[in-house]
Amino acid sequence: MPNEDHLLVKIRNYAFLVIGLLAIGIAIGVELTVNPPETAPFDLLPILLRGLAVTIELTLLGAALALVVAIVAGVARSSGHIIVRTITGFYVEVFRGTSILVQLFWIFFVLPLPPFNLSLTPLQAGVLALGLNVGAYGAEVVRGAIGAIPSGQIEASIALNMSPGLMMRRVIIPQAMVRILPPFGNLLIELLKATSLVSLITLSDVTFQGLALRQSVGRTTEVFLLILVIYFLLAYPLTLGVRWLERQRQWAT
Amino acid sequence: MQANSSAPIVRFENVTKSFGELTVLRQLDFDVAPAEKVTIVGPSGSGKTTILRVLMTLEKPNDGVIWVNGEPLWHQKSGDKLVPASEKHLRKVRGSIGMVFQHFNLFPHMTALRNVTEAPIHVLKMPKGDAEQRAVELLQKVGLSDKLGHYPSQLSGGQKQRVAIARALAMRPKVMLFDEVTSALDPELVGEVLNVIRELAEEGEMAMLLVTHEMGFAREVSDRVVFFDKGRVVEQGPPEQIFGSPQNERTKAFFNAVLRH
Numbered sequence: 001m002p003n004e005d006h007l008l009v010k011i012r013n014y015a016f017l018v019i020g021l022l023a024i025g026i027a028i029g030v031e032l033t034v035n036p037p038e039t040a041p042f043d044l045l046p047i048l049l050r051g052l053a054v055t056i057e058l059t060l061l062g063a064a065l066a067l068v069v070a071i072v073a074g075v076a077r078s079s080g081h082i083i084v085r086t087i088t089g090f091y092v093e094v095f096r097g098t099s100i101l102v103q104l105f106w107i108f109f110v111l112p113l114p115p116f117n118l119s120l121t122p123l124q125a126g127v128l129a130l131g132l133n134v135g136a137y138g139a140e141v142v143r144g145a146i147g148a149i150p151s152g153q154i155e156a157s158i159a160l161n162m163s164p165g166l167m168m169r170r171v172i173i174p175q176a177m178v179r180i181l182p183p184f185g186n187l188l189i190e191l192l193k194a195t196s197l198v199s200l201i202t203l204s205d206v207t208f209q210g211l212a213l214r215q216s217v218g219r220t221t222e223v224f225l226l227i228l229v230i231y232f233l234l235a236y237p238l239t240l241g242v243r244w245l246e247r248q249r250q251w252a253t
Numbered sequence: 254m255q256a257n258s259s260a261p262i263v264r265f266e267n268v269t270k271s272f273g274e275l276t277v278l279r280q281l282d283f284d285v286a287p288a289e290k291v292t293i294v295g296p297s298g299s300g301k302t303t304i305l306r307v308l309m310t311l312e313k314p315n316d317g318v319i320w321v322n323g324e325p326l327w328h329q330k331s332g333d334k335l336v337p338a339s340e341k342h343l344r345k346v347r348g349s350i351g352m353v354f355q356h357f358n359l360f361p362h363m364t365a366l367r368n369v370t371e372a373p374i375h376v377l378k379m380p381k382g383d384a385e386q387r388a389v390e391l392l393q394k395v396g397l398s399d400k401l402g403h404y405p406s407q408l409s410g411g412q413k414q415r416v417a418i419a420r421a422l423a424m425r426p427k428v429m430l431f432d433e434v435t436s437a438l439d440p441e442l443v444g445e446v447l448n449v450i451r452e453l454a455e456e457g458e459m460a461m462l463l464v465t466h467e468m469g470f471a472r473e474v475s476d477r478v479v480f481f482d483k484g485r486v487v488e489q490g491p492p493e494q495i496f497g498s499p500q501n502e503r504t505k506a507f508f509n510a511v512l513r514h
Contacts, residue, residue: 152358153358158310175360
């Protein structure tokens, strides 16, 4: 169709570009790991990059959980059912109102104790803490975007005899997506940066490898400079993606 | 279904609706016959639009019963008694009602064609091909066969409203509600929308309930004109009578005010 300027269509068209850039990034990372340059500070890189897989794994799994939690809790927060709304409101306020580090410690150190007796691996604990924390912020984004849909859209859906579920799926969520995507991009960046906290529950991510390396060889400035660059190179493409999304809002108004 | 052809398609029985202190429908009794074209006129704030909105189930009445095609709309039968309707019952009964809004309320993320096919496919479970064929016919009928792939943001107000009419028609309602459908349009775009509605009125089989400020148009298409004020029907009858020789003082004063300019 000539006028398919829908945002999601554009994303589909650009997907090959994003996948291409990711592939190049991964190729460079692999190359650096397999054939490390000898000169300082790059000789430290192979050890630091060993933590890269953990950081990326945490980011992806945490983001997947956060996305599901955000949509479910965001829709529940917009629900007409007062009990559903109160329970999700409690969850959102607790996870937004306390430190993510404390949440991580609770999940990893307190949950295994009575009366909970719930032992999680460090990876599970990390994904759970990141997903629930970022999901709480995401839920507010979803709630705000749903609340911003004009009431006329809901009235038109009722006049066309749509069920509440159908209205949510085909009318409200697709329109809310335009408002949701840019803030979700920012939350993904926050999540990526917050993964460094899991080094404190013995997960060997990039930060953990850096701390270990500093203990064994010193060279503090070089170690933390490399870590800084690694996180920046991971986050910057996401930042560019968010900016691109923010520019694509033709039919948002 | 319908017992006989003279039974009303819509019946308001003692219907009251208030918003807080403000009562907008006062024990309203009001019938619409199948295929009848009824225009509701009256001062702004008189509750005209609320009649359409409670009928479309957008507002819940405080009291009284509304019947659509012989079935209670906001109630369902439980033995001999009427109890508040379930969502399922509401959806069943409101299937015979369609509505066109003042501000169009098209889905902005769908093309004109998809706006029209969306509900037939997902609500009526019509096969996609059939729904599209019907949508093309309807958009042709409202004069927009060249705009199928356009998004609402690419259409003028008059074009948007014509898509909205096609969208409502696609559900094959027995009663169509038009809520001040030209009030948000630039003056030069009013005519194209009124022409479409006039054609629908001439086809005849669908009952139409219009709230409008276009008095000339009301006079031309209506079987009956209802003058409505302060939550009640003040006077009603054939357009010649209501416009030509109104009996009630409030009706006279209203037409004097609106028809003078």
